[in-house]
Amino acid sequence: MTLSRTVLTLAALSLLAVALEVFLVGEGDHGAEPSFYFTGLYALISIGAAIVMTVGVKLVGRLWLERHEDYYD
Numbered sequence: 743m744t745l746s747r748t749v750l751t752l753a754a755l756s757l758l759a760v761a762l763e764v765f766l767v768g769e770g771d772h773g774a775e776p777s778f779y780f781t782g783l784y785a786l787i788s789i790g791a792a793i794v795m796t797v798g799v800k801l802v803g804r805l806w807l808e809r810h811e812d813y814y815d
Contacts, residue, residue, distance in 0.1 A: 748796055755789055755792075760782035760785050763785050
């Protein structure tokens with residue numbers, strides 16, 4: 743899976759997470775008080791962290807773990 747396909751997949755998952763939060767959780771009792779947060783904030787933070795971890799692991803794999811083809815020669 744290429745990096746752009748991974749990012750697109752995680753972006754689609756973030757939109758799905760926000761939609762599920764809006765439809766399933768909703769405002770509930772918390773709608774009466776003013777809030778500095780918006781609906782879907784925690785879903786976006788978690789998917790953003792997943793994107794950062796995925797990109798970080800791919801970079802570590804390329805720079806540190808991956809060896810040249812003639813490494814064992």
